[in-house]
Amino acid sequence: MSTRKEKIVLPLIAVLLGFLLGSLIVILTGRSPISMYAAIIKGFSGIDIINGQPINTRYIGEFIIQAMPIILTGLSFAFASRTGLFSIGAEGQLMIGSISATAVALLVQAPKAIHLPLVLLAAIAGGALWGAIPGFLKARYNVHEVVVTIMMNYIALHFNNYVILNIFGSVDRVKTAPFPETALLKSPFLESITRNSRLNWGFIPVLIAVLIFSFIINKTTFGFSLRAVGYNKDAARYAGIKVNRNIIASMAIAGAFAGLAGGVITVGTFNFGRVIQAAEGYGFDGIAVALVGGSEATGILLAGLLFGGLKAAQPLMQSQGIPREIAGIIQASIVLFVAMKYGIKMVLDKFERKQVPTTEGERV
Amino acid sequence: MSNIVEMLHITKDFPGIRANDDITLQVEERSIHALLGENGAGKSTLMSILFGLYQPDAGTIRIRGKEVKVSDPNVATALGIGMVHQHFKLVHNFTVTENIILGMEPRKGLLVDMRTAEQKVEDISKLYGLAVDPRSKIEEISVSMQQRVEILKMLYRDAEILIFDEPTAVLTPQEIHELMQIMRRLVEEGKTILLITHKLKEIKEVADVCSVLRRGKLVGTVPVADTDEERMAEMMVGRQVSFHVQKTLAKPGDVLLRVEGLNVKNQKGVLGVKNLSLSVRAGEILGLCGIDGNGQTELVQAITGLTKVESGRIFLRDIDITHLSIKERSDLGLGHIPEDRQKHGLVLDFTLGENFIIHNYYKEPFAHWGILNKKAILENAQRLIKEFDVRSGQGAITPARAMSGGNQQKAIVAREIDRSPDVFIVVQPTRGLDVGAIEYIHKRIIGERDKNKAILLVSLELDEIMDLSDRIAVIYNGEIVGIVDAAETNENELGLMMSGALHKAQEAAQTGREPAHV
Incomplete structure (x- = not known):
């Protein structure tokens, strides 16, 4: 199999296997997988295949909001990973983005x-700054980015809450006063076509971010040097590429993506600054999205939509009598199967070879 | 005499590659049978099948006339087959004996019977003239001694059929000579040897029969006595090759590279290069030869900027580059074919085309306003691929990882020669290449010299050093022990200097040599 084909086929198989495993568990719990799929389809498209009602566009809006x-955060994790860094910091960068916004x-x-x-x-800048710190510590003192980013997530959480409670003065100890209309991504038009969902203009900066990601990585000299560092730090150094500078820049840009996520949530989904009780999981979902999306812009967009849809389908599944955790299990098993891609590839290769007897190939 | 090993119609496929294609190999008992071929010709695959590391897709193996299935190396050992790998598999802080008995320790109650083991090792060592001290620790003995420990390991396990995978790559000429004697002694005592190599001279010197592989197929099997190096080379490459590099006398100009009193620490934190001085002039090739690990790597990395210098200075023309960044050095005209092609030379997950522009990716014509120019990158790649005959599955868009070692090497050499730097540090430029490619790359290096570039050639291949260099510096234990005129020296003298037995520098010292002008 060519690598190009692999990049498309392997995640698809992983997704398929993930759903298969999810169905199996539903069957084992004595429920019908059909109602599970009905819920998922409804979560994605608003089409109710069981009762045959007209499309409810509200579900589409809500699923995009989730995605x-x-x-x-998927772009954030992927950007750092393209430079060979494993950043767990999207969650915290997102919080700093929120508080900046x-x-x-x-x-x-x-x-x-x-x-x-x-x-x-402001959200982008806040996230970038928060990301640059672990980047700097890695470049300058070789402190591992995983440790630093995890710790910085906690700092971000409590910093966010401190500022909300003590500086912006929350009346109910949960949220700030509502933002002025001029600061919001809110769109009456989008709400009206999606039956009052929370859908807002936030998808535009998201799409721009996807395009920017792809442009930087694939088209620019900066992306070239980032990828060189990510694939082989020694060779990059040998070629005169400034490895440390690239590490800091990469972490800052990764932070910028996550910071933007915080901004989009704060002035899109909500319209007030809010106290965050505990990590909301955007960071970890982002890692999963990046893995399934193969750290490519298009892949991340699709994987993000898939996972967003599964999240949106959770309450629907519950109403069908299927535990909402099943959606989580499907997500987790998709990630697991993606991680097992070499195994899947081996099976596929074996299958392929049985189909067509190998013609003579020579190593050149 | 009968055939002890018969590999009949062996075929082995790897995804997309047929590594061995219907190969039949018959090895006579008590002979040295050489297996010759370019990199990627399938020699190692074939021997790995014999040793049980791979299973053939088709074909049968017979040992002493009996058909066998070598499902893993333990089966091979039981059949009396042993293998000395290119990279030794020894525990460094164990003694020789401990390494040899590992996995089959003789016991006395609950304890390892070390005394009996040591005695047995010593007896075997004496019988074959190996002269190994069973009580030394591996980290204290030389590479050639370590290799003998590997041989002892096979003999201790009563191996009758011994496979040597490129055994001479790490040895000095003297050590190679000794190894050859050991091999002959082994055969006299009834052993059979399979020798994997691409060095024709060694085959001529020691082997009885030679089988030549080319691109997975057996080209032929010839008695060594009836053939010569030229004919074997032709069989291996598939065309005629010339062995001797054509070059005119050097016309050295100004000193372009000057190293003064350089001290560099190695990875262990001790000085790997000690107070070293040398200079290279425009239009000459200075060969640096020495046994692997005598400071070559540290010297090269210090000059190119990959390692920090403890003290001393490095000048490019008259500019002090000791503390400049790698990029600044490169911009001043320093080029470098690195020793480790997979660590420094290539980004394996980049395409061939991307690897070709790794230094210049941000410069015109490859980029404009920070945006890559795919077309220029592709054209550059196609030009270099054609010029240097870099072979790859999909041309410019082949991932470097998918290329064979030899072609990876060619890609690096192509990229660096194409940049035509004023000062060119060339390390092992033809490592793992077949004679045809070696011939071409040597010609191009001479071409660079004739363009008045200063070239520092570092190689473990003595022939390469002697063929290409105008002057030869010998490094031993981090110091230059002598610099000789390439035309006036010979293998023997260099070998003695490489082992530290001869200091040519002594004469120079008496005449009041200045370190800057060696």
């Missing part, structure tokens, strides 16, 4: 055309 932040949303007064971009830029 947006994890596409961004909250600050600008509440403190700045400007027309929407200025205020909203400023809010998102």
Whole structure:
């Protein structure tokens, strides 16, 4: 199999196997997998295959809402991993993005055309800064980024809550005052076509982020040097590429993607700054999305949509009498099967070879 | 005499590659049978099948006339087959005896009977003239002694059929000579040897029969006495090759590279290069020869900027580059074919085309305003592929990882020669290449010299050093023990210097040599 084909076929097989395993578990618990698939289909498209009602577009809106932040955290993890870094920091960078967006949303007064971009830029900058710190520590003192990013997630969590409670003064100890209209991604139009879902303009910055990711990695000299460092640090150094500078830049950009996710959630899904009780899992979902998406822009977009849909389907599954955890199990097993891609490849290769007897190939 | 090993119609496929294609090999008892071929010709695969590391897809193996199935190396050992791998498999802080008995320790109650074991090792060592001290620790003995420990390991297990995988790659000329004697002694005592190599001279010197493989197929089996090196080379490569590098006398110009009193620490944290001085002039090739691990790596990495210098200075033309970055050195005209092609030379997950621009990716024509120019990158790749005959499955878009070792090497050499640097550090440029490719690359290196570039050639192949160099510096234990004119020296003298037995520098010292002008 060619590597190109592999990149498409292997994740698809993993997804298939993930659903298969999910169905198996549903059957084992004595329920019908059909109602599970009905819930999932409804979660993705709003089509109710059981009762045959007209399409409910609200579900589409809600599923996109779920997908947006994890596409961004997926891009974040993937960007760092392209430079050979394993960043667990998207969660914290997202929180810093949220608090930065909250600050600008509440403190700045400007027309929407200025205020909203400023809010998102603040989220991006906050996330980038938060990402650059572990990058710097890695480059300068060789402190492992996994440890630093995990710890920084906690710092971000408590920093966020401290600022919300003590600086922006939360009345109910849960959220700040609502943001002014000029700071929001809210769209009455999008809400109206999706039956009052929370769908908002946030998908536009998400799509731009996907394009930027792909552009930087594949088309620019900067992306070239990042990939060189990621694949082989020694060879990059030999070729005169500044490895440390690339590590910091890569972590900062990874942080920027996650920070944007925080911004999109804060002024899109919510319209107030909020106290976060514990990590919300966007960071880890992002890792899963990046893995399934093969750290490629398109793959991450698709994987993000898939996982977003599965998340959106959870309450629907519950209403069908199927434990919502099944969706989690499907997600987890997809990731597991993606991680087992070499095994899957081996089986496929064996199968392929049995189909067509190998013609003479020579190693050149 | 009868055939002790018969491998009949062996075929072995790897995904996309047929490594062995219907190969039949018959080895006479008590003979030295050489297996000759280019890199990727399938020699190692064939021997790995015999040793049980791989299973053939078709074909049968007969040992002493009996058909056998060698399902793993333990079966091979039971059949009396032993293998000395290219990279030794020894526990460094164990003694010789401990390494040899590992896995089959003789016991006395609950304890290992070390005394009996040592006695047995010593007896075998004496019988075959190996002169190994059974009580030494591996880390204290030389590479050639370590190799003998590997041989002892096979003999201790009563191996009758001994496979040697490129055994001379790590040895000095003297050590190679001694190994040859040991091999003959082994045959006299009734052993049979299979020798994997691509060095024609060794085959001529020691082997009885030679089988030549080319691209997975057996080209032929010839008695060594009836053939010569030229004919074997032709069989191996498939065309005529010339062995001797054509070159005119060097016309050295200004000193382009000067190293003064250099001290460099090695990975263990001790000085690997000690107070070393040398200089290379425009239009000459200075060969640096020495046994592997005598400071060559440290010297090269210090000059190219991969390692920090303890003290001393390095000049490119008259610019002090001692503390410049790798990129600054490269921009000043320093080029480098690295020793370790997979660590430094290539990004294996990049395509061939991307690897070709690894230094210049941000420069015109490969990039404009920070955006890569795919077309220019592709054209550059196609040009180099054609010029240097780099063979790969999908041309410019082949991932470097999917290429054979020899072609990876060719790709690096192509990239670096194409940059035509003023000062060119060339390390093992033809490692693992077949004679045809060696011939071409040597010609190009001479071509660079004739363009008035200064070339420092570091190689473990003495022939390569002697063929290409104008002057030869010998490094031993981190120091230059002598610099000789290539035309006036011979293998013997160099070998003695490489082992530290002869210091040519002594004469120079008496005449008040200045370190800057060696």
